[in-house]
Amino acid sequence: MSDTARHAADAEAPAEHVRPEIVIDLGVYADGRRLPDEPSLRDAIRAARDAGGFVWLGLANPTEAEVVEVAHELDLPELAVEDAVTAHQRPKLEVYGDQVFVVLRPVRYVDRREVVDVAEVALFLGPGFVVTVRHGHNDVMQRVRRELDAPSSELLAFGPAGVLYRAADLVVDDYESVVTDLDVDVDEIEDEVFGPDEEDHSQRIYRLKEEVASFRRAIAGLARPLELLTAGRVPQVTAGAAEYFRDVHDHVIRAQESIDVIDRQLTDVLEANTARVTMVQNRIGLQQNSDMRKISAWAAMALVPTLIAGIYGMNVRNLPGADSSAGFVVVLAVMVTACVGLYTAFRHNGWL
Template sequence: MIGDCALYENGRRQHRPVPFTQVGDVAATTEGFVWIGLQQPTSEDIATLAEELSLPSLAVEDAVRAHQRPKLERYDDVLFAVLKPVRYVDHDEVLETAELALFLGPHFVVTVRHGNSDVLGQVRRELDQPDCPLVAYGPAGVLYRAADLVVDGYEAALESINVDVDDIESQVFGNDDSDHGERIYKLKREIAEFRRAAVPLSAPVQRLAAGTVPGVDKKLAEHFRDVHDHVLRTIDAIEAHDRLLSDVLQADLSRLSVRQSELALKQNEVTARQNEDMRRISAWAAIGLAPTAIAGVYGMNFDNMPELRWEYGYFGVLAVIAAFCLTLYVLFRRNGWL
């Protein structure tokens, strides 16, 4: 549950241990600050620490439950911030979102991490370097660097998403006749998740860039302005990708509709040819039925049959067969069956 607990004084990390049960006393007496890192704590896990540092109960509840929007809130002398790092898994085309909650007091930082993210680990490694300039800014330096790394992660995710968007676009408008609707919809869903992580971050960072947040060194405003500029560029890119995917999806649906119409037309042509062939076969079968029936009657070998002994009976039967077949041929020809 506890990732790390360290004291930063005189521009560097102090190597003497800070007992978790004495965090409040150390934070009250130090000129630097204490950083306590927690990983997916429960309410019971964080209760003692919240009491030691007088953390606001509503913010503690938000930090434990997670699933918060990026925000920046002030509770007396404690600043509460929520950041949402993202990571784009390219082979699965899935955006993984983590959540970081930061409590910033005059001489302490409490971070709560939910999900898979190395942002806080990287910030701590930088602060652990000798004479790290961020230490001089106190807890606000941790917030700045964490926000900066989160936004850098946004830009890295956008680069990967841009590759997939270009790939989908080239397939839809190329010679690939496959149905890309499912892939496009999936990517739009991931971009919607990306928007929920990035767009709400703009307002808190803008407040920090304006230098109007109590407890945050005004010298950090310039750094936060750079972060804010990157956030705005990220938001613009997200909106552009979403609009482009909507247009590509519409184009893909239109092409699919055209292909289906062409297939239906071809199917109708095949059906029409089959019907025509069936009519022609049926017509010839009907014509062939007449001589077969007459020949079958006169092949029954009865003694008493009409015209059986007639001298011209054979020619008469042939004439009847020919006349019957000719009549059927003319009728079928007139009706377009032959």
């Protein structure tokens, strides 16, 4: 086969090179139900057009070449394809002619590790098709798929917009669930900081603030796309479908406000923890100073008799009282007097 013929053959069936393991599902929906599965994307597109429905192709962690293969088949916008492959995009909505590209950031809270796990889903909506590209671990699109596959699913009445609506709705519902879980941990930290223990909780507070910041980035930018969807100014989204996005938009605003409240709470708790740790450290420092004064006082009292006994123990001649029996009593009296005087002075100054 010549190179020209080979290239023409490749162009005839680009979607056939997509690895089967990255295809979550390929379904055709029409007349309020899912039609029998087709063996390939091309056959599914043909069946959807013949039945007046739409095809939904779900991909998980595909390579750039594999997304490009699908893009050739459905004429997806090149810039949107790059964003779908690159991942780590902010939530957004972009319109390319009669096609729509949307990025959602599903989240879940891993309570055991106190981590907000952020994934990503890119959706392409066009005439008669939906393509979803998932990065990370989340089950949002699987839940949407189960609802669409259920008998008499109301979502199918809106076509591709029904997939987008339900995906956005579930993502935002998960936001509220994560907010609830974070509230529980913040309350727990507050109890610990203002409780009887004197441990430093700053490391845990900083870690939670980082997770809250990651959560905020996942939500940031989603309100504006939902406003456009609510206004009915997006292709593939009918006026009837647009009304459903209004409730999702309200929930996003509420989640953003809740995140701001949680972040302020953590900041206040961090300041309180810092003040408490500083107070404890100051108290410990004062106690150490008091202990050092006591040690120094007792050492000074021990030094006087030790010094005198050391001098008289040198067996040096002509020391006062060294050759008389009364000398011992005098020296001992001097030692006791010096120690009592030092003890009295230290007690008076608060060292003992």
